[in-house]
Structure formats: C-alpha cells, structure tokens
Amino acid sequence: MTAKMTAKKRKLISPALRAAMLWPHTWAGVTLGGLLMLIFFMGSLAVFASEIDRWMMPATRVGAVEVGPVSLDPISLDHAVVPVVEKLAAGRAVRDWFVQLPDERRPVMALRVRTESGNAGGVATADGTLLPPVGTLGAGSFFYPLHYSLLLKAGFVGYWIVCFASVAMLAGLISGVIIHARIFKDFFTFRSWGQLRRSLLDLHNLTGVLVLPFHLMITVTGIVIVLPIVLPAGVQALYGGDLLRFYDDALGNYSRPRSGIAAPLAPLDPMVAEARRLWGGGEAAVVFVYNAGDAASVVRVNRDTGDHISLDVQPVFFDGVTGALLKYQAPGPIVATHRVLSGLHFAAFDHWPLRWLYFLFGLAGCVLIGTGMLYWMEKRRVAHGVTPGLGWRSVAALACGSTTGLLIATLAMMAANRLLPAGIPSRELVEVGVFFLTWICCAIHAAIRTRTDQTPNPPWSGQCAAVALLAAACVVLNWITTGEHPGRAVAAGDWAVLGVDLVLALTAAAAWRVSRRLVRRPDPELSTLVKVTDHA
Amino acid sequence: MKTAGQTGSPGGGKAEPSRLHMAARVAAAVFGAYGFAWGLAAFGAELGALAGMAPAEAVTASSLLALVVLPVAALWAFAVPRVTVGWAVLGGGGVLLIAVSQFAGMAGP
Numbered sequence: 001m002t003a004k005m006t007a008k009k010r011k012l013i014s015p016a017l018r019a020a021m022l023w024p025h026t027w028a029g030v031t032l033g034g035l036l037m038l039i040f041f042m043g044s045l046a047v048f049a050s051e052i053d054r055w056m057m058p059a060t061r062v063g064a065v066e067v068g069p070v071s072l073d074p075i076s077l078d079h080a081v082v083p084v085v086e087k088l089a090a091g092r093a094v095r096d097w098f099v100q101l102p103d104e105r106r107p108v109m110a111l112r113v114r115t116e117s118g119n120a121g122g123v124a125t126a127d128g129t130l131l132p133p134v135g136t137l138g139a140g141s142f143f144y145p146l147h148y149s150l151l152l153k154a155g156f157v158g159y160w161i162v163c164f165a166s167v168a169m170l171a172g173l174i175s176g177v178i179i180h181a182r183i184f185k186d187f188f189t190f191r192s193w194g195q196l197r198r199s200l201l202d203l204h205n206l207t208g209v210l211v212l213p214f215h216l217m218i219t220v221t222g223i224v225i226v227l228p229i230v231l232p233a234g235v236q237a238l239y240g241g242d243l244l245r246f247y248d249d250a251l252g253n254y255s256r257p258r259s260g261i262a263a264p265l266a267p268l269d270p271m272v273a274e275a276r277r278l279w280g281g282g283e284a285a286v287v288f289v290y291n292a293g294d295a296a297s298v299v300r301v302n303r304d305t306g307d308h309i310s311l312d313v314q315p316v317f318f319d320g321v322t323g324a325l326l327k328y329q330a331p332g333p334i335v336a337t338h339r340v341l342s343g344l345h346f347a348a349f350d351h352w353p354l355r356w357l358y359f360l361f362g363l364a365g366c367v368l369i370g371t372g373m374l375y376w377m378e379k380r381r382v383a384h385g386v387t388p389g390l391g392w393r394s395v396a397a398l399a400c401g402s403t404t405g406l407l408i409a410t411l412a413m414m415a416a417n418r419l420l421p422a423g424i425p426s427r428e429l430v431e432v433g434v435f436f437l438t439w440i441c442c443a444i445h446a447a448i449r450t451r452t453d454q455t456p457n458p459p460w461s462g463q464c465a466a467v468a469l470l471a472a473a474c475v476v477l478n479w480i481t482t483g484e485h486p487g488r489a490v491a492a493g494d495w496a497v498l499g500v501d502l503v504l505a506l507t508a509a510a511a512w513r514v515s516r517r518l519v520r521r522p523d524p525e526l527s528t529l530v531k532v533t534d535h536a
Numbered sequence: 537m538k539t540a541g542q543t544g545s546p547g548g549g550k551a552e553p554s555r556l557h558m559a560a561r562v563a564a565a566v567f568g569a570y571g572f573a574w575g576l577a578a579f580g581a582e583l584g585a586l587a588g589m590a591p592a593e594a595v596t597a598s599s600l601l602a603l604v605v606l607p608v609a610a611l612w613a614f615a616v617p618r619v620t621v622g623w624a625v626l627g628g629g630g631v632l633l634i635a636v637s638q639f640a641g642m643a644g645p
Binding site: 020167170174223228233234238331 | 600
C-alpha cells in the first residue's frame, strides 16, 4: 500500500512540475519576503503583546506587583467602571463605551468612550482609579495592528495587502514542498560546516520542513479570520454585500438605532452575573454599552476566551434600561468551526508553553523567509560575478532592512518609550515616528553600504551590533527609569517584565556574537562559490 | 492534486520564457485564481442556501473551501503547460461559476 502510494506520489510530483514550481517559489519569496518578514515578526511579538505592554507602560504594572491576583474576584462594574466612564467623558454626553476588564496578564482595565464631541480612552486600576495616560500605543496597539493591517485601516487596504502576502506564503509553502520532495531525509540534514550557501539552503529546508504544519496552520487561519472581508463573494451573493448584516447573523450580534428618548442605565453587575449563568461559568472579558443614556441602549457582555481554543466570545445582549435579555445565540456548526480556526491563530487561550511555541515557531517563520532571501542572494552573486546588478542590490537592502533593520526599529521604539519624558504632547505618536524613522534610516544605510562595499554584502555586522547595543540599552533603561531590575522582578513575581528583559538580554548577547563572527568571517571567494553545485 | 497530474511538460523548459509570457502567468495566478475562488465561494454559498443551510453557514463553508483552493489554483497557473489553458480554466471557470450563482440567486428566493 505504502509502496503504491509512493509510486503514485513520484508520478504526481514529476521533475517537470518541480521545475515549474521553482519560479513562483523564488519570486514570491524575493518580492514579498520583506513584507512577510514584517508580518511574521510582528505576529510573533503579538503573542506576548500583554507582557510587552506591561514593559512599555510601567504605570500598569501596579496590579501585578502590589495588589496581587485581581482576576479571582470579579470587579463591580457599577462601582468601579461607571464612575471612570463619567470621568473620561468629562461632562460630555456619552454615546457608547466599552471596558476591557482586568485579567491575569493585564491587571488594569482599559476603557474607550465615544461622546457627542470626540473620543476618550484611559486605563484604570481594578478598583476604579484612573491612571495617568500611558503615552504609548505599546505592543497591543502598535506591533499587533502592524501585524495584521500594517496600520492601513481605510477600506481594509491593510487586510488586503497582508492577505495577498499570506496567500503567496501558502503558495510558497506548497511549492516548497513540491520542489523539495525528499522531505523526511531533511529532518536529519543540516550541514553547518563548509559552504555558507549550502548551510543556508539546509537551514531554509530544515525550518521549512520541521515547522511546516505550524506555518501552514498559522497562515491559513490568519486569512480565515478576515475571510468575509477579503473574499466577500458569499456575502455578496447572500447578503447583498452587507458585511455588517452577515456578521450580525453569523456571530449572533445585535444592534438597534438610538431612540432619542433619554433613559437611565440599569445596573450592569446583574447582567454580567446573568451572562455568566448563561455561559455556565467563565469570566466576562469586555462589556460594551451602546446608545448610552438612551431608551434604546444595549449592553453587550463578551466572554473571556482564555479557557477554550475557539474565539467565540459568546456575546450576550441586554436591554440597557430594563436589563432584560435581548439576544444570546450560539453560532451554527460551520461558523463555530470558523471561530475555532480563528482561535488557533489568536492563541488567546491560557497556555504558557503553547504561547512560547507560537512565539518561537513564528520566529522560525522569519528564519525560513530570511534564509530563503539570503540563499537567493548568495546564488545570484555567483551568477552576477563581482558587481551584482541593481536587482541584487535592492533585494540585499530589502533583506537587511526587513531583518536587522526591523529589529533595530522595534528596539529603538522601546528605548524611546523609556527615554521620552512623560509629559510631551502626542508622546505615543513620537514613539511611532521613532520606529518608522529608524526603520527608514536602516534601509537607507543598508542600500548605501551594499552599493559602496568592495565585496557587495549588506552591512550585517554593523546592524547586528546596533541590535545588540539597543537591546542591552533597553534592559538598562528599564532598570534606570522604573527601578525594576531583573532581581526585583523575580522578587515581585513580575514575570511579564522579567520575560521581556530576558528576551532583550538574549537578543543582545546573540546579536553581539553574530556581529563579531561576521566581522571575522573572510569575504566569500567567488572562485569557491562558483565550484559548488546543489540541487535547488 | 488532480491539477498536478495534468502537467505533462510545463512551458519554459530550458529556454527562458518571455517577460510577456511570465506576466500572463503571474496575472493568471493572481487575478485568475482569485476570480475562480470568488466564483467558487459565490456558487457554494448559493448552493448551500438552496440546500437549506443557514445563510451565514453557507457563506462561511464556501469561503473556507475557496480559500483552500486559492493557493493551489495560483500554483497551477504556473504548472499548466500552456498559459492560455490556465486563463481559460481559471478565468473562464470563475466567470461561469459567478454566472451560475447569479442565476441561482435569482431562481432561489
């Protein structure tokens, strides 16, 4: 049976098919590799967005350090949250508001209020004390949206670009498997000695094969989350293109317009209690109040998804004036499947070993993409001889800018986060400015140095040294500005800050080693490069 | 993997294919495959609705199916020996599926 299967497989994956797959695999990687690197890197950071947020918003570390576990005792919305909403509104009439309740990883609550004249947001402790503005978008509102939308929200342009790159990633993974038919041998193949180019190919194949199931899963489920937006064919056919109506129907959402008649809000705590009864356990994660102060107000209670894979937040809708249940509808089996697939991507479930695996496998995706680009560069260098063409230089600069450049920009933003004074206007935008400016400078640096060097190669060692110095600086700056050095973090049980500091320190050490080794490495001799042949 | 089995000798070979030829393939892989997936999702949604599925269920099921087909269809545009065949199947198939789903939509409710 197996012999027959292999024979059939051999026939399916003919040498001609493998040859035909090489072109799209190569060029999808070369053209979209930089973008995919950004998506994979920021996605990996997003796994620990809450922890990075604690690091970047020292004022919000209070809960973990001083109050202890807060999520055990559900906080009172009526006593702790509603007064904060009124404080944020500052006398203006509130239209809608929502609160993300504290949880194990975020010991503070985050509020967003829409009033008749402008929006307001804030962070408050579990007992309802409004904290000073955090002054940063942090990982949750910058790194994470960069991962899925490139911060291009208008017309879902960002979703379209990211999903296009993701489909290319899928095609790259599938074509990679076809090109590279001897998958199982490569579990045991990594030749770190000798030729750089062969090592790169081995590392590319090794990460590609070992982490293939994760990469397939994470790429597919990433598109699945926004599938009705990027492939709205079905919504067009059955809902006349009305996305909102589809989501209302699929996810059991409920909405109604304002009535214009003023009415007070009913107590929220009994609604949360009723929602928990309907769920049969679990915790409330987010509470929305739509049409606040209106006779048609609606209260929505979302469930925390930490105790299951599915991203189904099981929303329960109440009449805001009477407190009566309006809607609680379980999704159908296929929508429920969609929610589980989405949940697999989000990894919002409470499981620390899996979070680390998601983080490391995501970074393995960066290795896969990066080694692919490096391999192309090394191979092309041979084809081009001593003076590579403009295309080669562009890819070299792109590869450098999207790997070390991206790291430098991220670390520069984190350093700026610790260095900028608290009071400066639009502090969060200054941080974002630092990120993009540093990134652009790194790309320009890479482009210039690649062009003028004797043996063309991007300035890897210089940028690696910059990564090392910035990462080390971040640890020191966190110590100086917050007084929380690793020793104190251990004593206080502040694992979030300790973890970020440790990863920063590891990054610094690794980048420094790489930088020193690259300086010592003799430039590759073209004569020996030309001699080597390999199969892809 | 039925598509892969159909590839006898893909175009190109040793000779470098022209830029126009590769552009046609890339366009087929990007727009042809997306059009085909669109047709599949629209047709599947209508079919599901006619078969009595809840609309949201039918939309989700057909979209998920189309998403699986999309990258395979895109790669097939590079594997098919003649790019015109690729365009005919992906583009033509997409248009046909959309037309049928439009018709089903008019006949259905």
